[in-house]
Amino acid sequence: MSAEAIPPGIVLERESASRPNYLNWSHSVKxxxxxxxxxxxxxxxxxSITIMFGLGGIAAMAIRAxxxxxxxHLMESDTYNKMFTMHGVVMIFFFLVPSIxxxxxxFLLPLMLGARDLAFxxxxxxxxxxxxLGGVIALGAMICGGVDTGWTFYTPYSSIYSNSNVAVTLVGLFIAGFSSIVTGINFIATIHKMRAPGLTWTRLPLFIWAHYATxxxxxxxxxxxxxxxxxxxxxxxxxxxxFDxxxxxxxxxxxxMFWFYSHPAVYIMILPAMGVINEVLACFCRKRIFGYTFVCGSTLAIAVFGFMVWxxxxFVTGQSLYTGMIFSALSFIVAVPSAIxxxxxxxxxxxxxxxxxxxMIYCLGFIGLFTIGGLTGLYCSSLSVDVHINMTYFVVAHFHYVMVGGATLGYLAGLHFWWPKMTGRMYPEGWAKVAAGLAFVGFNLTFFPQFILGYLGMPRRYHYYPAEFQIWHVLSTAGSSVLALGYAIPLVYFLWSLKYGEKAGPNPWGAAGLEWTVASPPTQFNFDELPVVTWEAYNYDVPHENAIVDHSKNVLPDAEGASHSAH
Amino acid sequence: MNNFPLVPDQASTFAKQVDDIFLALTSLTVFFTVLVFTLILVLAIRYRRGSNVNRANPSDHNVLVEIAWTTPPLILGLIMFVWNVKPYAEAFNPPANAEEIFVIGKRWMWHLQHSANGIRENNELHVPMGRPFKLTIISQDVIHGFYVPDFRMKRDAMPGQYNTVWFQATKPGKHHLFCSEYCGTNHSEMGGWVYVMTPEDYNNWVKSGGTTADKASTPEQAGYDLFTQLACGNCHKDKDSMRAPSLHNLFGRHRSLQNGQTAIADDTYIRKAIRNPEETLLQGYNATMPSYKDSLDEQQIHDLIMYIKSLGNGSAVSLQKATEAATKPAGGANPSAAPASQPVGSATPAVPAVSAGQPAAAPGTAGGSATGTVGGKF
Structure with a gap:
């Protein structure tokens, strides 16, 4: 389904900087x-997801304020409830799940696989x-009238009692769910069928493995x-x-039924981020990822065990003691692949x-914050400790360490890493480091106090709360403004870079991987000649300079096993 | 007051156990976090680009190392799992002498009733320290969560299902009561205080009729009144009749249903039998009983259950345990209520006495089976 798709007339014009790329070959809206x-x-x-992230962020700032x-003093309880629902629904279903x-x-799957497009x-x-479509419907419902169920839509509140726009929002989410499914099927088919010759399963970048498991x-x-x-x-x-x-x-x-999806959904959000971290870390350590097989195996283990811990x-719903014990034990076990x-x-x-x-700064930040996020997950797997912290700010802090400190920092690491590839432009490195530092500090200041609040017993989704908790809330809000700044700066310099950024060249980082062997931005069909892979992933023992590889020189190993690699 | 509170009060027997585990988990978290942060920083700085250090023979895999760093987290995790089971399991098994408190969550208030003396409270709970209390919790509308952080105790109030949990307070004082499960507009205002009192203070509080203005009547009394008012006795007679089984010694008994299943007559079963009698139709009976689903609220259903409980406990009978039957005769004076999940529990809480020296404030009624014996253990 790939080789036949090469359009005739694509010729090799490597040195020509004016050659049209995927961005500028046509400018029509159609x-x-x-x-x-x-x-x-x-x-x-x-x-789309940047707009969604902005809306979810505005709701978050309203909550923190x-x-x-x-x-x-700013809003009624009903408004507050709609705010945190909007924050959760938008951030989870319309930002985190599709983000990476x-x-x-x-963008990268076909490039990394040496293909001209996805399978479908x-x-x-x-x-x-x-x-x-799903986003417009759900957002419409949440902005015109609002939804107040929380992103978890617990019944019978959502199905009978809530007087808000639950039905329309659910229609939106239902539709958006299919966009996920369609992408998932597409990725699976692509990874199975469209790998370049020589790109065996064990030569795949771990980014691909992460997307396969996801x-x-x-x-x-x-x-x-x-x-x-x-x-x-x-x-x-x-x-x-x-349900009622x-x-x-x-x-x-x-x-x-809800958690059967929504717990694995956590791994839908974090596994791709882990995939990004593998690529970034290998590149900026100039070294193959240690324990490729184990990292890859842990990815698959998370995908499997992730379905058994919902x-x-x-633990406090009245589910039987033995059910609780089984889920608790499995939850401790699912932590092990993350530790690996x-x-x-x-x-x-x-x-x-x-x-x-x-x-790399984002990447190191990810590892640190994900470590804390993962370890605090153990509190939530603990039967008797969870009885206390369940439904409190402790859980809120825990999953924000995983989702914001983890998934979102991973997304930003990836965006900074591949931005030159996607746009052909460099962003100002200094500002990017400042933003990464602000995000790291602001994040911790926002969410660390919430661990303490949760342990003290502050329930989540509370509009009013006892006065003794105030100091931690104030600290958290202060942190959130730093965090917001850390997110706003990249938006500015990324937009700035589109026009004024330094030209990136095909491989500004000297990174390994097929995506760095094509022009930045890539041409419409990625590869003029499909590459033949004769090397392992992360082959940083050879230099990857800022030059386009002539894939036409790659040939399949002949019968004697001799091969000619581009490297 | 401390401006930077870090640790909640430890005010129940569970609190210390939970905090010990919490502390252990925190030690593990700090250890591994510091380890990872330090390693990353030290390694990243030492091996920064351009630094003059030995990079010879870099390795990219080592199975032994992988096993070495996988095993300790796995073992530590499983130890933490096992350590957690005991306190969690304990919360499922209230002591036999636990006094029952019935809790209804409804938007947006908690309604509580002491089964021993019939005192009703809203958004407040008064309990003495040093004695176990079993909560039977249900919701009248959406899911709520009964949460007392200082007790490290939380149980969801589910609609249509009794959940139970128990606690024993250890420290006099005022403790937050929260609703922990989001329930709509005023979710954050649904709650109040649990007052833990010394036994003397508590007895005085009970003597003065609690904090409510209305005259306390025990749940059995209220249940009996309802039973009469609804004319349940027309069919449910002292002995099994053509039309309906007797309710005497029903509680805790094994029942053979027409749908082929067997069930134990616990709170949940009786609740269902009142609301949806066709679902619990006994073998040999016709579906003549109407549903009281729409005419009785949770409080009334609970009153009826308490009345039926006061008619005697059948668990001993149905289990054919002669010794049980001999030591705990149905209709006896054991003050504890049989936990719903434990048919082999003790006998009826006809008019359970609260504690030694507590006046029998509750009128003995309940079809003559109430005895009003003082049976407190404290």
């Missing part, structure tokens, strides 16, 4: 909105349209949450008893050649 080029779709996604006072796969993954380019475009989780899990939200919709609109006990349903059933969200990754990353630095570039 060519953007109907594009099947994975790189353009990645840019469409990038714009309100919580500086125990009596909350739909932008960086979409039209499905890829459909995915963006589903995402946008896609499997998406394809297995997302239909379940789609069905679950669909059932809430059915109960809400048709009053068919499914007053009409013969079971509210616990909802929680089982019951740890339900952290140790292997640390070992990668040993005897490396560390270049403290901006992506």
């Amino acid at each position: 060519d953007w909105l109907l594009t099947t080029d994975h790189k353009r779709i990645a840019i469409l996604y990038l714009v 309100e919580l500086t006072s125990p009596h909350g 796969p739909a932008t960086l993954g979409n 380019p039209r499905l890829n475009l459909l995915s963006w349209y589903l995402f946008t 896609s499997i989780i998406i394809v297995l899990g997302t239909p379940v949450v789609a069905v679950t939200l669909g059932l809430v919709l059915v109960e809400r609109t048709l009053h068919i008893g499914i 006990p007053a009409i013969g349903g079971d509210p616990i059933l909802f929680q089982h 019951g740890h969200h339900m 990754k952290v140790f292997n990353w640390t070992a990668t630095i040993y005897k490396g050649e560390v270049w403290f570039s901006a992506p």
